[in-house]
Amino acid sequence: MSKQHLVQWLDDHKDQFVDMAKKIWETPEIAFNENFASQEQQSLLEANGFSIITNVGDLPTAFVAEFGTGHPIIGILGEYDALPGLSQTVGVVKEEVHTNGPGHGCGHNLLGTAGVAAVIALKNHFEADPIVGTIRYYGCPAEEVLSGKTFMARAGAFNDLDCALSWHPGTANMVSNFRTSALTSVEFFFTGRTAHAATAHLGRSALDAVELMNIGANYLREHVIDGTRIHYTITNGGIAPNIVPDKASTWYFLRGANRVQVDALFERVIKIAKGAALMTETEVSFEIKAGAYDFNVNDTLNQLMFKQREDVGPLQFTKKDHAFAEALVQTLDPTSRENSQRMLALLGIHENTLLPTEFISYKTLGGSIGGSSDLGDVSWITPVGQVGTTCSAVGIPLHTWQATASFGSPIGFKGMIHAAKIIALSAYELLVDGKEVLEQAKAEFLQSTKGNAYIPAIPSDTKAPVLV
Numbered sequence: 001m002s003k004q005h006l007v008q009w010l011d012d013h014k015d016q017f018v019d020m021a022k023k024i025w026e027t028p029e030i031a032f033n034e035n036f037a038s039q040e041q042q043s044l045l046e047a048n049g050f051s052i053i054t055n056v057g058d059l060p061t062a063f064v065a066e067f068g069t070g071h072p073i074i075g076i077l078g079e080y081d082a083l084p085g086l087s088q089t090v091g092v093v094k095e096e097v098h099t100n101g102p103g104h105g106c107g108h109n110l111l112g113t114a115g116v117a118a119v120i121a122l123k124n125h126f127e128a129d130p131i132v133g134t135i136r137y138y139g140c141p142a143e144e145v146l147s148g149k150t151f152m153a154r155a156g157a158f159n160d161l162d163c164a165l166s167w168h169p170g171t172a173n174m175v176s177n178f179r180t181s182a183l184t185s186v187e188f189f190f191t192g193r194t195a196h197a198a199t200a201h202l203g204r205s206a207l208d209a210v211e212l213m214n215i216g217a218n219y220l221r222e223h224v225i226d227g228t229r230i231h232y233t234i235t236n237g238g239i240a241p242n243i244v245p246d247k248a249s250t251w252y253f254l255r256g257a258n259r260v261q262v263d264a265l266f267e268r269v270i271k272i273a274k275g276a277a278l279m280t281e282t283e284v285s286f287e288i289k290a291g292a293y294d295f296n297v298n299d300t301l302n303q304l305m306f307k308q309r310e311d312v313g314p315l316q317f318t319k320k321d322h323a324f325a326e327a328l329v330q331t332l333d334p335t336s337r338e339n340s341q342r343m344l345a346l347l348g349i350h351e352n353t354l355l356p357t358e359f360i361s362y363k364t365l366g367g368s369i370g371g372s373s374d375l376g377d378v379s380w381i382t383p384v385g386q387v388g389t390t391c392s393a394v395g396i397p398l399h400t401w402q403a404t405a406s407f408g409s410p411i412g413f414k415g416m417i418h419a420a421k422i423i424a425l426s427a428y429e430l431l432v433d434g435k436e437v438l439e440q441a442k443a444e445f446l447q448s449t450k451g452n453a454y455i456p457a458i459p460s461d462t463k464a465p466v467l468v
C-alpha cells in the first residue's frame with residue numbers, strides 16, 4: 001500500500017517536476033556553471049523542508065539536501081550540466097536554439113530532476129509515517145568533464161553513506177550492470193624558445209615536442225592492455241608559421257579497465273612526454289584535470305532497483321510520442337543506430353519497438369563500455385545501484401542533437417518520472433525493510449573493492465575550474 005502511495009504521489013505531482021526539467025533544458029549550462037539548475041533544485045528542496053549544504057567540495061554549484069536522522073543514510077545522486085555545441089529545438093530537424101550554444105544531449109536536465117522528485121516524494125511519505133534513517137539528494141555538477149563527483153568525493157561528501165542510487169536517461173529500461181572505464185584527463189605543456197622561423201636553428205620548438213610526444217603515444221598503443229584507450233587534441237600549436245612556438249600543449253584522455261591500469265599507462269605517457277622534451281631541448285610540465293574510477297557494479301542494489309518495476313508498471317507512450325521518435329530516428333543512418341545499440345550491449349534487443357516500455361530481463365554481467373563517468377568514484381566509496389529508462393528512441397546516441405530534442409520532449413519527461421518512481425521505491429524499501437539488502441550490498445562492495453580505500457585520482461591541491 002505504501003509503495004502504491006509513492007507511485008500515486010509522483011503521478012499526481014509530476015507536473016512540477018516536468019516543469020523543472022523543462023526549465024533546466026531551456027537554460028542549458030555547461031560544467032561548473034550550472035547556477036540556474038542548482039538554484040532551481042535547491043529552492044524547491046528548501047521549500048519542501050530539506051536542509052541544504054552548499055559549496056560541497058568547494059564547487060559553488062554542488063549541494064547536498066537532506067532530511068531524516070541516523071542510519072541508514074541513502075544517497076540519491078543527481079546531475080544537471082549540459083554539453084557545449086548541442087543546442088537544439090524539440091524538433092525533428094537539426095535546428096539550434098542558440099548558434100553553437102550548449103544543449104542537454106545527455107539528459108542531465110532529467111537526471112537531477114528525477115532524484116529531486118524521488119526525495120520529495122519520500123519526505124512527504126515519511127512525514128506521515130516516520131522511520132529512522134536519512135535521505136540525501138546530491139546535486140552533482142560537471143559530470144561531462146568527469147570531475148564534479150571526484151571533487152565532492154575528495155572532500156569526503158559520500159563517506160558516511162550506506163549506499164547510493166542513481167540512473168541515467170537512455171533508450172531502454174534496464175539496470176546498468178556494465179562497468180565504465182577508469183580515466184585520467186591530463187594536459188601536457190611544453191616550453192621552448194621562440195625564434196624567427198627563417199633562423200629556426202636558434203629556436204627550440206614546443207610544437208615539435210608536442211608532435212613527437214603524440215607520435216610516441218601512438219607507438220605505445222601496440223604495447224598496452226586490451227581495452228586501453230588513448231585520445232588527444234593539441235590545445236596550443238603556436239601562433240604563426242613564421243614564429244618557432246615557445247609554448248605548445250596537448251590534452252590527453254587515458255582510459256582503461258580500472259584505476260591501476262590507467263595509473264600505469266599514465267606513468268608510461270609521462271616518460272614519452274619527457275622523451276619528447278629531451279629530444280627538442282624543451283621543458284615539460286603537466287596538469288591533471290580529472291581522474292575518474294571505473295564503475296563498480298553492485299548486483300545486490302541493481303536487483304533491488306530491478307524488482308521495483310513490478311510495483312511501478314510499464315511506461316506508457318502516446319501515438320504522438322511514437323511519431324516523434326520515428327521521425328527523429330529517420331534522421332540517423334543505420335550504422336550509427338546500430339553502433340549506439342552495440343555500445344550498450346543492446347544489439348538485437350528491441351528490434352521491433354522504438355520506445356520500450358518494459359524492463360529488459362536482468363543480466364548479472366553486462367561487460368564494460370568504453371566511456372567513463374565520475375559516478376565511478378562514488379561506486380568505490382559506497383555501494384551504488386543504477387538503472388536507465390527510456391527517454392529517447394532506440395538507436396539515438398547520447399551527445400547528439402537528436403538526444404537533446406528527445407530529452408526536452410514528453411518522451412524524456414515520461415522516462416524521468418519512471419526513473420523517479422524506481423528510485424523512490426528502492427529507497428523506501430531500504431529505509432523500511434532494507435537491513436539485509438544493505439548488509440549484502442556492503443559485503444559485495446567489500447569483496448569487489450578488496451577492502452582498498454578510495455584514493456582520489458586528482459591531486460590534493462588541484463582546484464576545479466570554477467568561475468569566481
Ligand SMILES: [Zn+2]
Nearest residue numbers: 106144398399
Ligand atoms: Zn554525457
Ligand SMILES: [Zn+2]
Nearest residue numbers: 106107108168
Ligand atoms: Zn550523462
